Amino acid sequence: MDLHYTEADRDFRIRAREWLKANVPQAPRPAHGTAGAQFDRDWQRKLHDHGWAGVAWPQEYGGLGLSGLRQVIWYEELARAHAPHHINTTYVALMHAGPTLIARGTPEQKAFHLPRILSGEALWCQGFSEPNAGSDLASIKTRGRIEGDHIVVDGAKMWTTDAQYGDYQELLIRTDPASERHKGLTWVICDMKTPGIDIKPIRTMLQDDHVSMVFYDEVRIPLSNVVGEVGKGWSTALATLSFERGLGFIGDQLELYERVNRAIDLAxxxxxxxxxxxxxxDGVAQRLAAIKADCIAIRAMTLADIAETDRTGEPGPKGSMMKLMVTTTxxxxxxxxxxxxxxxFLEFDGDRAAYPWTYDYLWSWVFSISGGTNEIQREIxxxxxLGLPKAR
Structure with a gap:
């Protein structure tokens, strides 16, 4: 990757900065309920209508088709403008469901779902973790049996982010009852309005219902909704997780640098x-300096990962290194x-806008678990x- 900004890169930054200055929502995002989800839809629709949706998505799928470096510039300007980025109900759709469909979906799946994702019309949630299979994803038990041209799903998923607002779900199930671990899994698109789905929100320490239990009772999903192949969903799931841990955290990586600067100003x-x-x-000053140095290193790792993704089309396992460094920092x-x-300052009533530092502190604990725990990132x-021998 050439890290020298071209005149076109600088022009892109100026245009992005000016547009964000004029269009960033002045009112804070509602902290709870459907109002927050609608805020996210409206912001994504505005980005789409003004030509800023899908900066690095291929043009054939409705994106701008720009380089990874332009994607970084865009996220830097989002952070600078304190603009919403994809950490709310649009996150799953934009940062891993959409990219997974681009990489592994059928032409029909892409034609139907990608425009709805970019426009904010469709929100997605992720159905991977289960009560006894969180970080150890290969242990999932939710099963799907094939009946004719459908898969019939029974089981439960845990910690499903914003399931109550999702229109679709990326759902990982076990379609071969005799299989174990990574074999016999299937990645399917689940319409969340399908009969047999029951969603139970969970109240968290962040004072919201951000995550849910989802139960499936004879849920019938068309075989045409399989992404990849039946029984080979682990490969598709790895692609999803690579996007989540790599591209999905770009906004968080670059926003962290802005947050450090605000912390230095606070000090x-x-x-x-x-x-x-x-x-x-001296202790506070030295720790802030070390954290700022880590943020500079994270930005360098981000650029390296972007360069790899530009070359290969999918992020590699180094995204786990970045995810680990971002969460610990x-x-x-x-x-x-x-x-x-x-x-x-830990006294908190759930109002993120009124207590931003408290929310960030509480979220730092969630962040070290979501998308795979820090321990799992070290294992990967x-x-x-590194190619080290597996732990026994």
């Missing part, structure tokens, strides 16, 4: 117990901010990046 304005400004405390920053503000890095 320069906030007095700690001994009356000094927090930034005058996020948590380290949140802990420093907690010390600067005093731990009473050791196995698939």
């Amino acid at each position: 320069g304005k906030t007095r700690i117990e001994d009356g000094r400004l927090a930034i005058e405390d 996020h948590k380290a920053l949140s802990e420093v901010v907690g010390e600067i503000l005093g731990w009473s 890095t050791a196995d698939r990046v």
Whole structure:
């Protein structure tokens, strides 16, 4: 990747910055309920209607077809403008369901679903984790039996983000009852309005119903909704997870740098117990400097991963390294901010806009689990990046 910005790159940044300055929503995103989902749909529709949706998606699928570097520029400008990015109900559709369909879907699946994703018309959720198969995804039990031209699904999924707002779900099931682990799995598109689906939201420490249990009772899904091949869904699932841990975290990676700068500014304005400004405390200053250095390293890793994706069409396992570094850096920053503000800042009523640092601190714990725990990311890095022997 050529990291020298061309005149066209600089022009793209200027146009993005000017458009965001004029169009970023002034009101904060509603913290709860369908109003938040509608906010996300409206923002995505606005991006689509003004020609900013799918910066790196191929033009044949409705995107702008621009380089990975332009994608990075776009996310840097989103973070600079404090604009919404894909961490809410549009995240699954845009950052891994859509890319998975581009890489593995049939022409019919792409033609139907990709325009609806880019326009914000269709929201997606992810049906991977189960009560006894979270990080160990290969242990899933939710089963699907083939009857004619349908798969009939029974079972349950856990921690399904925004299931109650999803129009479709990327659903991983076991279609071969005699299979074990990675074999005999199938990745299917599930219409969330299909009879037999029961959604039970779960209240979290973030004071929201962001995740849910989803139960399936004789849910009939057309065989034409299989992405990839029946019984070979693990390969498709790995592609999905690569997009989630690589491209899916670009916004978080680049926004983290802006958050560090805001924390440094906070330390320069906030007095700690001994009356000094927090930034005058050597321990605080050194930790903030180290975290900012980590953020610079994360940006370099982001650019390297983007370059690899541009070459191969799919992110590689190095996305797990980035995901691990982002989550650990996020948590380290949140802990420093907690010390600067005093731990009473953990008093939280669920209003993210009113308590942004508290929300970030609580989210840092969720972030270290969602998309695969930090322990799993270390295992993937050791196995698939470093080629180390498997743990016994």
